Amino acid sequence: MSILELFSLAGRTVVVTGAGSGLGRAMAVACGEAGASVVCADAQPATAEETAALIQGAGGQAAAVRVDVVDEPSVAAMIDGAVDRFGAVDVIFCNAGISGFYKRIDQVDLAEWRRVIDVDLTGVMLSAKHAARVMIPRGSGKIILTASIYGLIGSDNVPIADYAAAKGGVVNLTRELAMELAELGLTVNAIAPGFFNTNLGRDKAADQDRKQRLRDASVKLIPTHRRGEAAEIGGTAVYLASAASDMVNGHILVIDSGVLAR
Template sequence: MAALEPGRATVPSPSRRRFEDRSVIVTGAASGIGRETAVRFGREGALVTVADIDEEGARQTVEAIKAGGGVARARRTDVSDPEAVRAMVDGAAEAYGGPHVLHNNAYWAPLGRPVADTTLPEWHRTIDTTLMSVFLGCKYAIPRMVAEGGGVIVNTASTAGLVASPSFAAYMAAKGGVLALTRSIAFDYGKQGIRCNAVAPGLIRTPATDPVFRDQDRLDFLTGKLLLGHAGEPKDIAEAVLYLAGDESRFMTGQTLVVDGGRLIA
């Protein structure tokens, strides 16, 4: 997807969907935010590669996209494995071209672990799945995007990369890294037609965050800071991702779009 020419319309015509025929990769797309985002990309005409280590969940996401008239394929991917991520990108390019959009969304993190209580395996798994996966996705997708004249990367960060939360050391470190990497990519590749932004969700109700909702002390801490009075839903983040990935945000790069119900200003 080449960079838009000055003066080109930023709003799609009524007869054309926003991501018509664009090759889009979504990682962590077997459930939650990733699934909702992948389904919405499909609804907007994208050719979606649904990537997740949960192969059955990925297939269910593909079925949901196809049920809505979209086009999608599932790809089992361990996002911490360089060869698996390379194959994910190459497979998407072979099937659909591009990729034109990469949404790095996968993560893993232990809950209730301050630094001294975080085990080395927990630390490494969090960094590998949550931060290195973003590096790997960008490393392999960017050369293909540049060769096609440009592309868009949207990374899922978190408010945990911006403000403190109790006993969440590895996750906070990883998401802080995602924010810094987003800015670095935007700086280095902007003149080659690459836009890179991040979305920072606050408290969102998904299968992955179920442990948070079952931890009453943590839930009370978080909900007490939500000015809108309730947790968000995957659709709230999906809409932000599609905005960042679309032509409507064509003059935006290196930024973090916070979607948190007012958490950061409370």
Template sequence: MQITYDFSGKIVLVTGGGSGIGRASSEAFGAAGAIVAVADISEKNGLETVEAIRAAGGTAEFIFVDVSNEESVKAMIKSVVDTFGTLDIAHNNAGIEGNHIPLAELPSDNWRQVIDVDLTSVFYCLKAEIPEMMKNGGGAIVNTASASGLIGGYNLSVYTAAKHGVIGLTKAAAMDYANKGIRINSICPGAIDTPFIAALPKPLIDRVTFATPMDRLGQPREIAQSVLWLCSDASSYVTGHSLSVDGGVVLGG
């Protein structure tokens, strides 16, 4: 079932909007009437999302960003505000997985890269987004964490550390701004059918599917629906929460 939300006139930023979960979230916000800033390091993918939103009758623009670079994140927010006048909602979603190898074999530069793209990026985004939302008297932010932010995973040390960090950062940020009208939550997808998962070896995909009580991968739109709920007035008393949308995968912990 698809719940319909009304984000008419709201200015929404989605990072990693060029693919997978970010594309689904961008399209869902666009279909709900929002004006969507689709930010991505891939111009080609980002423009495809923009075209899809426009083809469905919505409004969207592409903004280039490398979320691991603070100056690039500041430029992204400036571009959103210069183009649309303000920022109401942000989905900080861009991320990479890193190498699938035991911790002792993980190259330190891969550690730094994944921490930069998956965790430090969320700090940069929050730092740049919150002052703009304060000017409006409030806003809503969702950070994409992962089931790997709640439980450990084999051969996934840096990704697991980064996503646990996203959940901690979300809680701390939510406390700082709870009485200033800004709600900040995280979403914890299980294995979702996106290019991110498709890039994994088939035996690994089979293993995560087997570990999922619902016996299937999730669809990006199932994450998008939860992101929209967390950004809507339907969740007006929810902040600092980490919402599992994972077919039950963390239940066996």
């Protein structure tokens, strides 16, 4: 096999949660372009349809499905539907997520805390669980979790205890699942993005001035002084989904233009 063929996803089925927007859409589109059949799953079905249409418009294979990653029957149905439609699940990106509520610890609201832990950690676990359920009998599969640099460091930018706790959980969930599943033929890795322009947190930024201040502050932390565009996650996604990364397991792949290099 040539080195470029190693990166091909032809014949593979890839499920992406949070595929209706931002990084998830970019992961789905990149995998479609690399030859995969892509199941675009999102809580907002119209946006998942748009992503599937982008892939189909470029000549690829895709299906859209509504999923709420905190609702286990809905996650199970997403995986079973992918198997029915395309025959198997070879790769899953457990990527759907929400921002934190930006409150200092003394002001944290318990219901808001639970919501962030639910979506950003439990939702990731449920997606990995049901993908593993169909991958284990086949003895192969790649599970890729979306963490964050804020699963690895604290923020001196904005208070994010809820989000940081959830993403820290995703980081060590990656390592734990990699250990549990290695002998069964599966790999489990995480992508830890730095700062990308997406819709993340848009729902919480009623105040556009505040949003701009947060963006300006994040740019100061990036050695290149430039936030990423979502499409720039595509190469990393295809690498981790493809045979090119078969020896990579339990790894947290940071993609942050050097924020963590300091």
